[in-house]
Amino acid sequence: MSFLVQSQSKRMLAVHGWSGTIVGIFLYICIFTGAIVVFEREIDIWSMGAVETEVGLPSRVDHNFRVYSRDVDPELLEEVVISRALDGNISYRFTGHIRHPDTGQITDYMRLVNVDQDTNEVVSESEGFIGELDFGRAELSRFWVDVHEELYIPNPWGRYITGLLGLFMMFAAISGILLHKHLIQDAFLAVRKNSRLLAARDLHILAGTWSLPFAILLAFTGAFFSFATTLGIPVMAMLAFDGDQEALIAAVLPPPAAVDFTPASIASLDYIMKDALARTDGGYVQSIMILNHNTVSAEVQVRIAAAATDLNGTTLAYDGVSRTFEGIIPIFGQEASLGAALFSLLGPLHFGDFAGLASKSVCLGLGLAAAWVTATGMLLWTERRKEDRLWRRFNNWILLTVWGLPFAMMVSATAFFVTLPAGDPGFWVPWSFALAIPVAVYLARDPDHTQARLRLANAVLAISLPILRHLMGGASWSEALMSGAFAVIVVDAMLIIAGLIMLRKWRRDTAKDVTAPAANVQEPAE
Amino acid sequence: MNSLLIWGTILVSMLGIGYLNLTDSKRRRSHQLEPVKTRRLLWPARALVFAPGVALIAMGHWAGFTIWLGALTVLGWVMVGITPNTYRHIRSDMIALAVRARLQVADYLTPLSQIGALVSQKVSTRLVGVSLGSRRLGPTPADAALVKTLEARVAALEAQVRELEEKSSVTDGDGKYVIAYPAAE
Numbered sequence: 103m104s105f106l107v108q109s110q111s112k113r114m115l116a117v118h119g120w121s122g123t124i125v126g127i128f129l130y131i132c133i134f135t136g137a138i139v140v141f142e143r144e145i146d147i148w149s150m151g152a153v154e155t156e157v158g159l160p161s162r163v164d165h166n167f168r169v170y171s172r173d174v175d176p177e178l179l180e181e182v183v184i185s186r187a188l189d190g191n192i193s194y195r196f197t198g199h200i201r202h203p204d205t206g207q208i209t210d211y212m213r214l215v216n217v218d219q220d221t222n223e224v225v226s227e228s229e230g231f232i233g234e235l236d237f238g239r240a241e242l243s244r245f246w247v248d249v250h251e252e253l254y255i256p257n258p259w260g261r262y263i264t265g266l267l268g269l270f271m272m273f274a275a276i277s278g279i280l281l282h283k284h285l286i287q288d289a290f291l292a293v294r295k296n297s298r299l300l301a302a303r304d305l306h307i308l309a310g311t312w313s314l315p316f317a318i319l320l321a322f323t324g325a326f327f328s329f330a331t332t333l334g335i336p337v338m339a340m341l342a343f344d345g346d347q348e349a350l351i352a353a354v355l356p357p358p359a360a361v362d363f364t365p366a367s368i369a370s371l372d373y374i375m376k377d378a379l380a381r382t383d384g385g386y387v388q389s390i391m392i393l394n395h396n397t398v399s400a401e402v403q404v405r406i407a408a409a410a411t412d413l414n415g416t417t418l419a420y421d422g423v424s425r426t427f428e429g430i431i432p433i434f435g436q437e438a439s440l441g442a443a444l445f446s447l448l449g450p451l452h453f454g455d456f457a458g459l460a461s462k463s464v465c466l467g468l469g470l471a472a473a474w475v476t477a478t479g480m481l482l483w484t485e486r487r488k489e490d491r492l493w494r495r496f497n498n499w500i501l502l503t504v505w506g507l508p509f510a511m512m513v514s515a516t517a518f519f520v521t522l523p524a525g526d527p528g529f530w531v532p533w534s535f536a537l538a539i540p541v542a543v544y545l546a547r548d549p550d551h552t553q554a555r556l557r558l559a560n561a562v563l564a565i566s567l568p569i570l571r572h573l574m575g576g577a578s579w580s581e582a583l584m585s586g587a588f589a590v591i592v593v594d595a596m597l598i599i600a601g602l603i604m605l606r607k608w609r610r611d612t613a614k615d616v617t618a619p620a621a622n623v624q625e626p627a628e
Numbered sequence: 629m630n631s632l633l634i635w636g637t638i639l640v641s642m643l644g645i646g647y648l649n650l651t652d653s654k655r656r657r658s659h660q661l662e663p664v665k666t667r668r669l670l671w672p673a674r675a676l677v678f679a680p681g682v683a684l685i686a687m688g689h690w691a692g693f694t695i696w697l698g699a700l701t702v703l704g705w706v707m708v709g710i711t712p713n714t715y716r717h718i719r720s721d722m723i724a725l726a727v728r729a730r731l732q733v734a735d736y737l738t739p740l741s742q743i744g745a746l747v748s749q750k751v752s753t754r755l756v757g758v759s760l761g762s763r764r765l766g767p768t769p770a771d772a773a774l775v776k777t778l779e780a781r782v783a784a785l786e787a788q789v790r791e792l793e794e795k796s797s798v799t800d801g802d803g804k805y806v807i808a809y810p811a812a813e
Contacts, residue, residue: 290649290708292658305709312705316698410630411689450694457691460631464695467702 135250137469144589158386185389258332268325306478313471323452369425383409413450505556506542512563513538564601568594637680644676
């Protein structure tokens with residue numbers, strides 16, 4: 103059943119195809135990198151050689167908090183956050199709002215103390231304005247996240263572009279539904295392999311049919327995250343608050359309470375954590391935030407991880423002095439509402455991080471399905487017009503992007519490991535990605551062999567990356583297994599399996615090139 | 629328990645999708661497969677696909693429901709995307725791999741089994757010796773009885789041979805025995 107008459111269908115198909123071809127390459131980059139960075143935490147653990155994978159805070163942090171907050175500048179006790187760093191240490195962040203000498207604006211100034219959980223010794227200390235501090239995040243995942251969120255284009259333009267790509271993806275998915283004649287039957291469509299064109303069409307329709315609901319969901323949430331801060335707040339402020347952004351923020355966030363700076367001792371954080379755990383179904387405390395430490399206005403906010411059956415965690419508020427439970431803090435707005443509940447779903451549904459590796463694996467699969475739909479859609483469009491030299495060349499560009507992107511990502515990972523001993527991966531990761539592009543273009547100089555050559559290059563890199571990681575001092579599988587750092591094994595195994603599959607495909611492709619006669623090309627209806 | 633519940637629901641739904649995929653007449657025709665002779669249980673199969681999701685909602689297991697729906701989308705796509713021909717290729721590859729692995733294992737096992745047999749023989753002999761309270765390896769009483777019986781048997785056979793020799797032999801002038809063989813016919 104089609105929702106459109108034939109003439110409307112034709113016009114819709116033209117818009118669907120042309121717009122897809124024009125923005126498809128950027129959309130593919132955004133979707134593919136997004137699917138990979140779902141495993142951001144695992145990539146961090148894998149690339150940083152970390153073997154500590156405990157999550158959440160230990161049951162006792164109160165003593166250390168009192169010891170390390172004693173010598174901190176009182177201005178930085180305005181906001182203290184205690185959480186677990188990626189390397190397993192307990193991180194204490196003391197933050198104050200101080201005027202930046204260069205910009206003249208009030209900016210977050212932070213003192214960061216990382217403490218070993220077992221020995222209670224300070225592992226590292228640093229201090230500075232936010233943006234100038236190193237939080238111990240791996241440069242590799244940071245770069246890949248930047249490519250996904252902003253296409254590595256300076257703010258706010260990168261966000262505008264990815265937001266528009268999200269909106270386009272929604273349009274493509276909805277126009278795809280309207281164009282579909284047999285939406286339900288096509289779920290079991292048989293892929294015809296006797297022609298490249300028919301196969302491309304069938305693969306596009308099949309993947310599009312199955313991934314439709316989540317494609318719309320991922321596109322909507324992605325567009326929301328891109329536009330929320332860059333465009334959403336200014337536009338909303340303009341429409342409802344005469345351009346006054348501060349009034350908008352005051353309307354949706356709880357008003358800051360007047361602070362009474364009378365000195366008062368903070369209640370036991372260990373007791374508050376225990377109480378918060380007893381009030382919720384969650385498994386562990388993700389973080390604690392202490393506002394206005396050592397004053398009668400002190401407040402403690404405890405963030406509890408999502409329960410096994412929920413998508414979201416809970417934040418509980420306590421009076422910092424009397425340790426009285428004050429209530430659950432809504433994620434958005436001043437009190438619990440449907441809007442806040444819907445808003446709270448956006449993050450878990452987009453990032454897929456609500457149930458560990460299980461939900462992340464599903465999210466990776468959904469991302470790859472969406473990337474597949476984009477790639478096969480573009481290839482279908484260009485294959486049909488391959489008689490034209492320009493379209494033939496564009497077809498090669500698409501293949502170059504499809505296979506060149508993972509190639510460039512793996513080259514950047516290689517550069518990360520090679521430059522890690524010199525301590526300069528932050529510089530080399532983006533540069534190696536950029537330098538991989540001309541190499542990929544060189545490998546794609548012959549359109550008939552673009553796919554095979556880039557596939558082989560990808561296979562070699564994917565298989566050699568785990569070896570390189572280990573040679574550069576990364577944890578071995580036995581070490582990872584002993585410490586429960588399954589992320590190291592999972593990422594290594596995924597790379598090796600992907601490498602072997604690509605190697606096998608490459609061998610089959612090259613064997614076919616030598617033996618098989620040219621395929622019988624048929625013209626399918628689009 | 630929680631993971632088991634989620635993966636269990638996914639498995640149940642995948643059984644339903646698998647049935648629908650295998651019995652889809654258009655799909656079977658495209659892949660030159662015989663049509664299904666029995667009645668297609670369309671609605672029970674659809675119920676099998678969606679019932680686990682409904683159950684997860686009824687339980688208020690929203691995380692499980694989201695994972696179930698996402699996994700169903702991805703695994704369903706993969707299952708349908710693979711043609712029967714590819715399944716056949718995968719199966720033959722797996723069989724070839726298994727045969728190759730078995731042969732290699734057998735190659736390793738042959739010398740290993742020989743060494744193992746030797747070791748087990750030594751160990752068992754040793755154990756028998758130990759169980760008899762003797763550190764030295766020597767004949768058991770049963771062995772001695774067997775040896776006696778065999779010696780008696782050998783002696784009887786030797787006597788028979790001597791008797792036969794006397795019957796079929798003559799002595800020459802020098803006193804040497806000359807055995808007379810039966811003449812060839």
